[in-house]
Amino acid sequence: MSIGYRISASALALGLAASAAFAQTDDFWRQAGAQFEGVTLHGVTESTPPSNYIKDVLAPQFTELTGINVEIETTSWDQMYDKAIKDMEAGTGIYDMVYIEQDIIYSYLSRDFLVNISQALADKPELKAPNFDEANFTTFADYFRDEDGGLYGIPMEAFIKLYLYRTDLFADPEVQAAFKEQFGRDLAPAKTHEEYTQIAEFFTKLGQDRGEDLWGTTAQAHTGHPASWYEYVESVAPTFGVYNWGINAENNFAATVENGGSMNSPEAKEALRWWLHLRDIAPPESSASTWSETATTFAAGRVAQGLIYGENAAWIASDENQSRVVGNVGVALPPVAEGVMEAAESGEGYIGYYDGGAFGIPVSSQNQDAAVLFAQFIAQPEVQAQWAVAAPRITVSSTYDAPEVQELNTSLGGYFDLLRDQGKLFAGAPPFPFHAQLREAISPIFYQILTGDIEPDAGLDQMAAKTEEELTALGYRK
Secondary structure, three states: OOOOOOOHHHHHHHHHHHHHHHHHHHHHHHHHHHHHOOOOEEEEEOOOHHHHHHHHHHHHHHHHHHHOEEEEEEEEEEHHHHHHHHHHHOOOOOEEEEEEEHHHHHHHOOOOOOHHHHHHHHHOHHHHHHHHHOEEEHHHHHHHEOOOEOOOOEEEEEEEEEEEEEEHHOOHHHHHHHHHHHHHOOOOOOHHHHHHHHHHHHHHHHHHHOOOOOOOOOOOOOOOOOOHHHHHHHHHHHHHOOOOOOOOOOOEEOOOOOOOOOOOOOHHHHHHHHHHHHHHHOOHHHHHHHHHHHHHHOOOOOOOOEEEEEHHHHHHHHOOOOOOOOEEEEHHHEOOOHHHHHHHHHHOOOEEEEEEEEEEOOOOOOOHHHHHHHHHOOOOOOHHHHHHHHHHHHHHHHHHHHHHHHHHHHHOHHHHHHHHHHHHHHOOOOOOOOHHHHHHHHHHHHHHHHHHHHHHHHHHHHEEEEHHHHHHHHOOOO
């Protein structure tokens, strides 16, 4: 899931300067665009840093070269989904491009909502840009392919959910001495849940003792928003060894332990209790925090550590207009239970969520060919480096080596190195076409756990039973 922030003026200026990179392919774009004179493409996306870069930088560049107008509507996550899905269901053709978050692509594919971009270019090779090659993408693009390898979305953002920590607090000699006296070990980013809890409790108490607005951890724990459910199933439960929401797709989509699932397993219950304890010692706004508020809470200097979506790492660490912790942000892998890291390294598990999205073209679009051109335009290797500087996302492999990206990587404490080298330890959402339906069916129970109306262990038992009931009704469980 994601958060929208404005692009800084300096990043915008850098992006505009990148137009020189198109020199060698300008003729193609002008000639290809000539046949679409008077066409206006309409897109809808969540208001995120990568999306804002498309709207403010890449779309104007595309229009200048091709003459094709582009109007990108950036809105809230909820509205983005609502508008896109209603348009595609009705076939009204309002949108020519829609943002596809990684976790919803399987539902879209099952409903034949999207154009196969690979096939579209094969059918009309005259539309293929000379510098567009699907091989340029990182492996994140594989989440937007069908089983035959067809690409249904052009990746435009990709990031992992990281463990961020305050380097100034962790390096403070007085703090280090107090921590070591209490726990008998050096203060360092946690590798286990027990260590993370110790650090969280320590800093929350330190803030209280000093009368400071300082807490030990963030918690994306909104009592009525899907962000909290996603934090648990995608970022917390996997670190305890509970994968794919606890659903065993190979065993008749079982969710209960009794039937071969793990949604209400001892590991799942331990994970939930651990997270709820962290919520209770996190800032008071945590019970109303989505992915947006956890990032702003960290940037305000109010927490010592937290699990934060990587798309926010750059502005938190470097933008003094938005962040009070510039220059004091470290990055690390999330804490994990015994055996989880080994499972992730072997490909049998994962330690967190590999998030991101793509721009897809609805089959209901009346301007599919022009949209295919625009999709290729934003996938060019030449535009990626400045895009990554403006919003820390990488979808094309060569971007890692760009000088400006390497420079930013240093100031971010090695974030891009971690994404490149350790991204394989993270995973996207499971390939469930029933993703949204199931979330809506069981999240009300989860919210009741958060409000205290249902005890956590009993709540997970109810969620697992409800999952099997819903999947039976949908025809997945036989």
